[in-house]
Amino acid sequence: MNDPRKLFVDERLAGSCVYCGAEPTTRDHCPSKVLLDEPFPPNLPVVLACAECNQSFSLDEQYLACFIECVICGTGDPSGVKRANVRRILRAVPQLASRILAELSLREEGQKTWQPDMDRVRNVVTKLARGHLDYELSIRLKAYFMNK
Template sequence: MREIEDFTDQRLKVWCIHCGAGIADVDSNRDHVPTKSLLTKDLRERGADYDRGEGDDFDYLPQVVVCREFNSGFSPDENYLLCVLHAVMAGTLYPDPKTNPEAASILRSNRHVVRALKKRPDGQLLLFDDLQPFTLYPDPDRVRRVIVKNARGHAYHEIGEPRLEAPDHVAFVPLEQLSAEQREAFESAGQPGELAVWPEVGSRMTVHLLDDQAMVGGWITVEPGRYRYAIHWSGDVTVKSVIWEYLATETRWER
């Protein structure tokens, strides 16, 4: 992605979007949104080069300033989701290193997650159902925390809105489980000519709306096939994302 300077009201940037603490009063650092591990190693390395002042202008990875404590606290759940995705895409918790080297490496390095995924707690919601013969029953709360963390970051990064309160709606489901009508509704995103309200003046989204190459069909693509997201803000603030062209997510804050 190309980095766009943010000119939104500085008064909106004084809090940690996750805990509400004043950024000036806590130890802070930059958090990548989306979770960096969801992207390929090549893009992560190019993003790191960009942060050091090297690399291509389009190697920027979206990031926001948050308190270090909360940022570190998300790591176990982010790692958990990464393991879930690798297992689902490989079709096994024990992928062959020859055919799925990345998945094999990640899952072998996280045996505690593999053991947890082999168990099905009573009453747990089914996220990956109807995938025969391989079906996983991951902890939906852990998946939800990562989705909300990234959605908060997207809203803050793109439209300059810190959503400090808990979202009113969080949903996630494999794209293949959506009906044709549901898929069409999910994929639709407001175009500039259709928007009744434009985003905060000076926000990155105002630049995206004027750049035909920045957004395709209303979606911002961080990495093709790995992660894309869209934001609706004219009424409620709704953040949608698609992870690995497999998992569809939607997070909404009512106004």
């Protein structure tokens, strides 16, 4: 009987950037550290990535981490957010804080509504999905071949 995991994993792609297929020159944390608080878990998953892809997601990940925290806390003011890392980012990058504040609107009833930049959200979610899929399947694939 064939292992169904082989239907989803193309061994020819092993050892390439999980995002674009180029030669990997870095390792990318998945999930991204900006989405987590310290101390980071000791077994934080990593996937192989090229430097260009690894860096290309950084600003979108930073945006999403800050946006989520601002929505949770109900403010784009750095002093009003709880996560220290997000507070530091919003203070260091005031244009990001301004952008997130611009995505906040108040309804007549006083209810806050946030409208994120969906292209940035989609970019991060897709990146995380690819990274986690690669990480999970590569572990299972390695175990499969080691037990063969």
